[in-house]
Amino acid sequence: MTAHSRLGVIEDLVAHRWVDPNDGQQKGIKIDRIEIADTLEGREAELVRACHGDKHICVVHDSFTREALGGRLLDALRRDGLTVSEYVWNKPKVELGAIRKLSEATADAEVLIAVGSGSVSDGCKYATFEDGREYSVFATSPMNAYTTPTASLSVDGFKKSITCHFAKGVFFDLGVIAKCPPRLVSAAFADVVCRTTAQSDWLLMHLLYDTPYSETAYTLLAYDEDDMIALAPKLLEGDFEALARLVRVSAIMGSSTSFTGTTHVGSMAEHMISHCIDMFAGSQHPGTSHGEQVGVASLTMSRLQNETIALDAPPELKPTVIPVEQLAKRYGEAMARTMAEETEKKAFDEEGAARMNDKLRREWPQIKSRLAAVTRPFDELHNAMAAAGCQLTAADLGLPAELYRQYVGDARFIRDRFSMLDLADDSGRLEPFLATVN
Numbered sequence: 001m002t003a004h005s006r007l008g009v010i011e012d013l014v015a016h017r018w019v020d021p022n023d024g025q026q027k028g029i030k031i032d033r034i035e036i037a038d039t040l041e042g043r044e045a046e047l048v049r050a051c052h053g054d055k056h057i058c059v060v061h062d063s064f065t066r067e068a069l070g071g072r073l074l075d076a077l078r079r080d081g082l083t084v085s086e087y088v089w090n091k092p093k094v095e096l097g098a099i100r101k102l103s104e105a106t107a108d109a110e111v112l113i114a115v116g117s118g119s120v121s122d123g124c125k126y127a128t129f130e131d132g133r134e135y136s137v138f139a140t141s142p143m144n145a146y147t148t149p150t151a152s153l154s155v156d157g158f159k160k161s162i163t164c165h166f167a168k169g170v171f172f173d174l175g176v177i178a179k180c181p182p183r184l185v186s187a188a189f190a191d192v193v194c195r196t197t198a199q200s201d202w203l204l205m206h207l208l209y210d211t212p213y214s215e216t217a218y219t220l221l222a223y224d225e226d227d228m229i230a231l232a233p234k235l236l237e238g239d240f241e242a243l244a245r246l247v248r249v250s251a252i253m254g255s256s257t258s259f260t261g262t263t264h265v266g267s268m269a270e271h272m273i274s275h276c277i278d279m280f281a282g283s284q285h286p287g288t289s290h291g292e293q294v295g296v297a298s299l300t301m302s303r304l305q306n307e308t309i310a311l312d313a314p315p316e317l318k319p320t321v322i323p324v325e326q327l328a329k330r331y332g333e334a335m336a337r338t339m340a341e342e343t344e345k346k347a348f349d350e351e352g353a354a355r356m357n358d359k360l361r362r363e364w365p366q367i368k369s370r371l372a373a374v375t376r377p378f379d380e381l382h383n384a385m386a387a388a389g390c391q392l393t394a395a396d397l398g399l400p401a402e403l404y405r406q407y408v409g410d411a412r413f414i415r416d417r418f419s420m421l422d423l424a425d426d427s428g429r430l431e432p433f434l435a436t437v438n
């Protein structure tokens with residue numbers, strides 16, 4: 001029996017025959033094969049052979065993902081006559097020592113097949129990039145990391161995003177994904193539904209500074225986003241149609257950097273707020289995941305963006321104030337200096353503020369309507385996230401509201417990306433807004 005494929009536009013992208021309506025060019029992604037199906041049972045060996053021929057395979061999983069899918073995959077590959085070994089990587093961590101151990105322990109194999117999300121997938125991606133081997137992934141939960149070329153590496157406790165290489169094959173068995181912990185599904189939903197706040201910020205930056213901006217990824221995401229949101233209430237029931245939409249949007253979001261060359265497309269102020277939590281919360285970090293934090297931050301940004309877009313008169317900018325002393329007290333001298341340097345790149349002096357105010361006065365109606373066209377209403381986003389079981393407030397994350405407000409207020413200082421946080425702060429609107437954030 002042939003399983004029903006749920007690829008949609010991804011089929012065209014993998015075949016490099018998707019025509020981008022923004023510029024009429026044929027485009028694709030650098031992954032040989034993506035499969036999304038209700039079940040992949042019985043097709044495992046065929047998919048692996050299509051990407052790696054009869055090379056020696058090592059299946060890498062932890063005890064949970066072995067149980068969920070890895071064991072079945074091993075059996076299927078062995079039955080098919082492939083040379084297969086196995087590495088059970090318990091408590092996987094993407095740090096140099098563990099990666100070296102993974103490389104050594106799997107050195108016999110020519111190909112690593114990661115079974116699982118997060119660390120197992122990123123670990124195989126990084127290890128094979130370093131030692132020049134191929135890898136593919138069988139997903140056990142939805143997330144956008146499978147289709148990115150980057151891995152999140154821990155260096156001395158800090159997370160660094162390292163550009164590695166793309167998987168040859170990325171395979172989603174919806175029957176397996178439907179059984180993953182619900183928290184992972186909600187977090188994956190939050191990490192892609194932030195498309196609206198990221199696009200709004202990136203477009204704002206483009207309209208004010210004429211920096212590069214591309215609609216390509218958004219055109220691709222739009223094929224599924226409305227349906228994904230409409231089906232949000234069915235996600236946690238394990239509905240295959242709802243999961244397929246989420247998996248497709250995640251896969252496209254993950255590969256979107258290859259169209260734009262930057263991560264702006266899905267990572268603006270909402271991600272900067274989440275990074276602040278990871279960088280600064282220390283012992284107060286509630287142990288929440290990237291997607292969970294990005295979700296709460298997206299709701300904060302969505303409200304700020306929607307409130308700003310509704311203003312009749314444009315915000316009136318004053319020269320940027322970088323509170324270096326306060327930042328030093330909170331995060332240390334060295335960090336405060338780094339933050340000041342990043343912020344200087346986008347800071348307004350007297351003249352810059354006057355020039356931008358002129359522009360805003362002239363173009364505010366057009367800027368507003370361009371932004372409104374890509375910005376989902378706050379209630380729509382909030383309701384969809386609630387239906388998908390996402391955390392919605394700092395309290396849901398387990399973070400004191402006061403601390404969360406501090407990170408929202410300081411997030412603009414960690415990167416040179418201009419966002420609605422900058423526009424609000426430099427026009428005196430951020431502080432009163434923060435008082436209403438929870």
Ligand SMILES: [Zn+2]
Pocket residue numbers: 191267271290294
């Ligand atoms: Zn993210």
